[in-house]
Amino acid sequence: xxxxxxxxxxxxxxxxxxxxxxxxxxxxxxxxxxxxxxxxxxxxxxxxxxxxxxxxxxxxxxxxxxxxxxxxxxxxxxxxxxxxxxxxxxxxxxxxxxxxxxxxxxxxxxxxxxxxxxxxxxxxxxxxxxxxxxxxxxxxxxxxxxxxxxxxxxxxxxxxxxxxxxxxxxxxxxxxxxxxxxxxxxxxxxxxxxxxxxxxxxxxxxxxxxxxxxxxxxxxxxxxxxxxxxxxxxxxxxxxxxxxxxxxxxxxxxxxxx
Amino acid sequence: xxxxxxxxxxxxxxxxxxxxxxxxxxxxxxxxxxxxxxxxxxxxxxxxxxxxxxxxxxxxxxxxxxxxxxxxxxxxxxxxxxxxxxxxxxxxxxxxxxxxxxxxxxxxxxxxxxxxxxxxxxxxxxxxxxxxxxxxxxxxxxxxxxxxxxxxxxxxxxxxxxxxxxxxxxxxxxxxxxxxxxxxxxxxxxxxxxxxxxxxxxxxxxxxxxxxxxxxxxxxxxxxxxxxxxxxxxxxxxxxxxxxxxxxxxxxxxxxxxxxxxx
Numbered sequence: 131x132x133x134x135x136x137x138x139x140x141x142x143x144x145x146x147x148x149x150x151x152x153x154x155x156x157x158x159x160x161x162x163x164x165x166x167x168x169x170x171x172x173x174x175x176x177x178x179x180x181x182x183x184x185x186x187x188x189x190x191x192x193x194x195x196x197x198x199x200x201x202x203x204x205x206x207x208x209x210x211x212x213x214x215x216x217x218x219x220x221x222x223x224x225x226x227x228x229x230x231x232x233x234x235x236x237x238x239x240x241x242x243x244x245x246x247x248x249x250x251x252x253x254x255x256x257x258x259x260x261x262x263x264x265x266x267x268x269x270x271x272x273x274x275x276x277x278x279x280x281x282x283x284x285x286x287x288x289x290x291x292x293x294x295x296x297x298x299x300x301x302x303x304x305x306x307x308x309x310x311x312x313x314x315x316x317x318x319x320x321x322x323x324x325x326x327x328x329x330x331x332x333x334x335x336x337x338x339x340x341x342x343x344x345x346x347x348x349x350x351x352x353x354x355x356x357x358x359x360x361x362x363x364x365x366x367x368x369x370x371x372x373x374x375x376x377x378x379x380x381x382x383x384x385x386x387x388x
Numbered sequence: 389x390x391x392x393x394x395x396x397x398x399x400x401x402x403x404x405x406x407x408x409x410x411x412x413x414x415x416x417x418x419x420x421x422x423x424x425x426x427x428x429x430x431x432x433x434x435x436x437x438x439x440x441x442x443x444x445x446x447x448x449x450x451x452x453x454x455x456x457x458x459x460x461x462x463x464x465x466x467x468x469x470x471x472x473x474x475x476x477x478x479x480x481x482x483x484x485x486x487x488x489x490x491x492x493x494x495x496x497x498x499x500x501x502x503x504x505x506x507x508x509x510x511x512x513x514x515x516x517x518x519x520x521x522x523x524x525x526x527x528x529x530x531x532x533x534x535x536x537x538x539x540x541x542x543x544x545x546x547x548x549x550x551x552x553x554x555x556x557x558x559x560x561x562x563x564x565x566x567x568x569x570x571x572x573x574x575x576x577x578x579x580x581x582x583x584x585x586x587x588x589x590x591x592x593x594x595x596x597x598x599x600x601x602x603x604x605x606x607x608x609x610x611x612x613x614x615x616x617x618x619x620x621x622x623x624x625x626x627x628x629x630x631x632x633x634x635x636x637x638x639x640x641x642x643x644x645x646x647x648x649x650x651x
Contacts, residue, residue: 386479
């Protein structure tokens, strides 16, 4: 029937967008390739050169360096995130301690964490430990600030309801306060994730023996343009994947939101 | 007679609203004996809800005393079930998980299977069967009220504090829910303090109706409703005695509305 063409329109439009996006990417890459070949400057590279470098790395240095960076991010987050959430929940609900800590919290929140990198490298050396600590510290504070604010904003009527129902202190935390903070905790996490990548890369650029930041610096020091771009491309992929994971997590945890 | 469950003596409550002291309650005396159903009616803003908050232990009186089974109420009162006017369903829990919450708590924890059965029963009772997996944000206002009611009834507290529980319901459903509440509170021998705007509802359900003055709220008249319990909520409205009570109380109430209350 002629009418059957109408319903899949939305799907068709989506497909069209995908095709157009791919076409746009193709045009940009082709333009870049053409420009790079025509000008042949030492400051530009070409997509084909970059692809060649990536292919070479894939058989050699890429996996170790990628692994080191991902390890630093994961270890830092594992240390910092749960501790930040727990500290934020408890101090956010303790009235006196909360009031006492507020100025300190504001003070710490104003420090650009990245500025701690040299200090941490002095304390923990040029290996992964200093990067892990940087990420742990920054993610701890980012989660702490957000959870702390969230815990102070919990609707007192919900807490009173749980009290009257007979909830113990622990149950009040687990069943009311912590889930009520979930939106804040997630927004903390969504700040902490990209920051963890930045922290790892900057730490590695300043002083390291391995990692994507190190790879980037090495390429730069060798005036290896294709290598620089290749390292950036890898970082871009890591960043995109991390953000997508955070987005998935948020959609799932906050599925109750209208 | 039995020792009172709830006893308010000379209770006053002041609120500080941005520097302006407002008196919500003044010299309120109220005694609720076991298994009695007491309705509070009066113009809005007269402090009826404040009475419930005092009995629930969420507020302290500015003067006078609030006692529950002889003891001053000084902290959240865990022997009552309280259905506030405000929606206090947990938005991140499904309807079934909200209703089952009281049975998850260590003080009366039930096994998963039994909890599930009780929740199903309760949802049937309040007309929410089939909505268990929805989140509160996906329900209408009336359905959320029923879920809140179910969450309170499921653990059968000895005393119920209800703040306009049926306000948002359509007329038919309201009758069904009133009948269920009457049946259940009678069956479980519960004591009830019930705030409503609806005089008909108050007389149909209650053993005693307290008419409040407009702010600052005092009890203008306390009237015993001598209609036999248990009642049929629908047919009781058509008895001559009911009409008599209605006239009497409406005359009291009307004066509070007539003289410039904020209702």
